[in-house]
Amino acid sequence: MEVFESVLTTFRKNRHYKFHPFCEEEKITHLCLADDLFLLSHAYVDSINTIKDALIFFCNITCLMSNVDKSLAFYGGADEDTNAQIQSIMGISEGSFSVHYLGILLTERHIQFVHYRPLIEKVKNAIMGWDVKKLSYAGMIELVGSVVMGLIVYWSQQIILPKKVMRELDTLLRDFI
Template sequence: MERLGHLISAYVQHGRCHPFCFARNGSPLSHLFFADDLILYARADIQQAQIINEILSYFGAHSGHRVSKPKTHIYFSPNSNLDLQQTISSYFGYQRVESLGKYLGIHVQHQRLKCADYDFIIDKVKIKLIGWKARSLFMAGRITYAKSVLSAIPIYFMQTFHLGF
């Protein structure tokens, strides 16, 4: 997988692959890896789709790895043309989705977050509290347990989200 990352970076450095910028003056992002998962970011146009296909085909030919079409999804910005979305989706044969859903237990967000988007964190804490058999613990044990278990839940999500209200 590291070789695939180098291949994508080489295409970006040579100006063939155009990464995506999430903010006007933000750093461009072409890909993200986690274990054997890959998220590719690119402009929604036919040339970029062909280049991505070229990269994946080259890597597959040399490594023996292949993209699993049933497990692969393609997400488009709401600003992209619907006909272009259909053309690119058909070209790849990947399922087009309106949202990428969850990845490693965290929602992949596509818009500005609202306070209600964090309700799932409070729900997770409530579920933990309901499941406790706290009556069997002394008060000091309950406090220690609460500090160690309950504080870990929001900390995990704070690694990826800025929880500013």
């Protein structure tokens, strides 16, 4: 991905490119998660052409290309004409929010408490499964430390967990132990 980052940075600096409004300060053009790539920009046709040209150049030097059948474009607040232009340039169909990616909700809006329910339910189900077993105090601590905290850490690496969610999780764990 370092090669792609270098190609995209070069194209961005030498052509017309507008950052996504929330990415401009840090100059974020893309996110690479697992084996997926998120390209971020303002819904500006010249920016999309710059990204398309960078992808073509990257394909020519590495023989790696994106699969347009598995790719989606997400628009936040762009008008229909711009969306249509971007789709014709990239050849990628339009996706719709909300999307779950690796178990985490991706949305264009602020995440509400209800969106954290899957995490709370996973923790609750894990605890309920262990509750029927006769576990020692040390065994309970070990399970909480390894399994439950692993879930919480995974989620907190992706998004900030609100205090309300953390309090509910603490209550569940305190009641279990």
